[in-house]
Amino acid sequence: MLTTTGITYIADQQRKFxxxxExxxxxxxxxxxxIEEEKYRxxxxxxxxxxxxxxxxxxxxLPTIARWASDHTHLSNPIMPLHAGTTARVTYAAAQVRYILANAFFLNTTKGYGSIDLTILYNSLFDNMAMERIRCLIEYFxxxxQENGNDDYREISIERYSYAGEQPDWEKQMIAIKASKVNVFTKRMEDAKEAQGFVDFANRQIHIHLIFPSATQEEILCE
Structure with missing residues (x-):
């Protein structure tokens, strides 16, 4: 029987920002x-x-981000991991995700299943990719x-689907794929209005488990 242990990712769970x-x-x-080490300040x-x-x-x-990061009421609902090799779904409220990311902004996080520490992004010697990732986070905030709390209860669901059967030997597959069945979408995946969901073909051999200046894009299928 699988047991699930939640993680909050928050280091100081009483910190008020x-x-x-003026x-x-x-x-x-x-x-x-x-920041513990002065060289990263x-x-x-x-x-x-x-x-x-x-x-x-x-x-x-900044005052709004500080208010979000200080709202530790979200600790009552820890992050529940998805077990490898099983099909399952986990759902978060938008306010909970925002709370965690606000604490990540202030580097008030600890390791859990991976790390959301942004220290490397903040200090990578004027790395353009690092700055773009920081800019994206600030734009998210x-x-x-601008939602004024109207988005707090929006649900964000992440589902892991694990194929339990025997995987085919793709190198020996001789079935042709018709070009008419393939649609290459060059815009943002969120703009694919006909898609009902996104499938991320993650490579389980690649476990970075940290955030650093990279724009690694895994294969995403809109279906």
Whole structure:
């Protein structure tokens, strides 16, 4: 019988992030980051991304991220992993995901099933890929802030489907695939309106288990 242990990913589960009402600078932000080694406190990529934003991040968005990260009521619903080799589904509320990512922004996370530590992204010597990933996270926060709580209960479901039968030897398959059955979609996968879901053909031999400056794209099938 499989047993499931939940994980919160939150390091300090009582931490409250307080943003002053004035004179907020990048030094104010780095003072809130959970960084043990001083060499990682500069966070040049994060500083550069914030400086390139077309809005006042420190007054318009940072207080909201701090409020999300401080709302530890979500700890009552830990992340439940999907067991390898089994077909199962796990569902989260959008507010819970936002809470975890807000704590990741402040580096207030611990290892669980993998790591969501952003220290490498923040400090990868002005790495363009790292900055793009940081920019995407900030844009996620910005759009979430515009929902005004209307998106809190939206469900996000992740399903693992495991094929229990014997895998075919694909190299020996001689059945032709008709070109008319293949549709190459070059836009964002979220824009595929006819798709009912996305299938991620993950390579189980590749277990990075951390976030670093990479744009690795696994095979995604919209169905």
């Amino acid at each position: 307080t943003i002053p009402q 004179n907020v600078t990048f030094q104010t932000l780095t003072g809130l980051l959970s 500069r966070c040049p990529n994060l500083d550069m991304v914030i400086g390139q934003l077309d809005f006042d991040f420190y007054y318009e968005l 910005r759009r979430s802030s």
